[in-house]
Amino acid sequence: MRRNWLRITVFALLSLLILSACGGGSSTADNSAGDTPGVLDKDKKYTVEFWEAFATSTNKTALETLTKQYMEKNPNVTIKLQAFDSYDTLRTKLNGAISDGKPPAMAQVYESWAMKYKQSDALASLKPYIEGKNGFSKDELNDFYPVLLKDGELEGEQYMLPFNKSVIVLYYNEDMLKKEGIAVPQTFDELNAAIQKLTKSDGSRWGLSLTPSVDDWSILYKAFGGGDFTSSDGTKAVFGDEPNAKASLQALKNFAPLVKSGAVHVTKQYNWQNDFASGKAAFAISTVASYPFVKKAVDGKFKVNQAVMPSGPSGHFTSLFGTNLAMFSGVDNDTRNAAWDYMKFLVSSASNSYFVQQTGYMPVRKSAAESPELKKYFEQNPDRKAGPDSMAYGFVPSVMPAWDDCRTEITTNYTSALTGQASPEDALKKMSQACSSALSQG
CATH class of the missing domain: 3.40.190.10 (Periplasmic binding protein-like II)
Structure with a gap:
């Protein structure tokens, strides 16, 4: 009986070791959410640096309001907005940070900047995040205006999401x-x-x-x-x-x-x-x-x-016109996961609808343009419809x-x-x- 008990005990211990080595078990999977592209672990703290060029006026207040909303919904994520006085300054600072190996987690970028960063392997592809558990469904991708989503591609792969487009x-x-x-x-x-x-x-x-x-x-x-x-x-x-x-x-x-x-x-x-x-x-x-x-x-x-x-x-x-949102490969996986989650929030239909009303930019998603809030807004401000009407x-x-x-x-x-x-x-x-x-x- 003792031998049988020992066999059972040894077998159980070996099974636990194998499961542990393979990452098995629901609690282990939950705690390693940072290894899954775009998924956050509620028990971890995250900090995301976002470099942007909204230093003044309604652009600044709109972005700050949305960022505050995001952090209230995600108290374990801190978003640090770094505003520069112009896109030229933003580009100069980004170039220097990338050269020094210290890029922010994400930034506003123009297409030509993004291509340069991609060529030096400084840009992170969004494909794994889009296709991940916290990504976009096919219907959600189709909700973006095609010309704007296409604008975020580099050599056929998605590296950017549309943000402040005009x-x-x-x-x-x-x-x-x-x-x-x-x-x-x-x-x-x-x-x-x-x-x-x-x-x-x-x-x-x-x-x-x-x-x-x-x-x-x-x-x-x-x-x-x-x-x-x-x-x-x-x-x-x-x-x-x-x-x-x-x-x-x-x-x-x-x-x-x-x-x-x-x-x-x-x-x-x-x-x-x-x-x-x-x-x-x-x-x-x-x-x-x-x-x-x-x-x-x-x-x-x-x-x-x-x-x-x-x-x-x-x-x-x-x-x-306007910039897209991009992430950089020079930060760790956890930081990119949080950056993706925040990025996804900024281009959500509700956020985009608010952003359009507060600034002069265009809706980037059809559901935002067709929302009751934006429909009412365009009825009250018909002069703002020229932008969306020009999209094609x-x-x-x-x-x-x-x-x-x-x-x-x-x-x-x-x-x-x-x-x-x-x-x-x-x-x-x-x-x-x-x-x-x-x-x-x-």
Whole structure:
């Protein structure tokens, strides 16, 4: 009997050891939740650093409110918001932190930044988290607007989720247009005609106030029939090659005669807002994210409205703006799990609905756009619908890291062509060569 008892005891002990080594048992699985992508352990404490560029205004308060809500629901998770004064500063700080091997858990990133970070293995793929126990179902993934979810892919794999997304729209002084009997322009030909008609010869009013950028040039380029901006391997600019060169030149020339005649006022930085808010300009071109600032500056002096960007011979197009959310591989698994859980909260339908109402950004999920709260909001603020209505026309010229250099070169030469400092042909040649040089160097 004693031998049998010993056999049973030894067998039981061996069984327990084997189960322990294999991670068996429900309590062991619960305690090792950090090893499961995106799943949190309620008995652990987590800290997540989120680097962002919402240092002021409604963007700051909206993000802080949502973060507070998340931490109240998840008291074992501390979210540390690190706000920088601009996206340029954010990028510089991120580059330095990654180089030093001390990245934050997550950050706002543009597509070209993300590609650079992916190439250096600094970015964490979201695929395991999306497909994990705390991930997204197929229906939830389909709830994101396809163009925005696609924007978060790098080489066919999801590395980002859409967050503060915006598009360029046409701002207009509705009272002014009604007084002059001018309909909202649907095409660039109609816009050019309206700009001329609304301009006063004594210089007291311009039809359009414009701070030139690569983005409005890109929209014109696509609207006039332009194709890709870069070669398929991303090593060369092709917007200056035929047949794209024709569309590039039309984009450079479109507003140039109106600048020369005084109908378009070329400004720097955000000075177009001053012109528009004071009633000195009938139209302005900017992102929907400018809405809170414009609305505040106008202060009820007239009715501000937005419209989808006018179309060209090839249809409607608009530049897709705003950052995505990404996680970094240089932090431990537990921290990434918490970062994912917080990220998922920020892009939830309820959070997104609140965020849209508080800021100038667009809904990133269909359920948010169709929620009773946002439906009511858009009914009360019909001028905000231009952004969502533009969603299907959005595009990103390139995700290559060197495109940031291209942006600078294109903006500089586009401005020179508009102001007559360079011919459109010379401007196109310079920006094409400079962009190709940047791309070839990676």
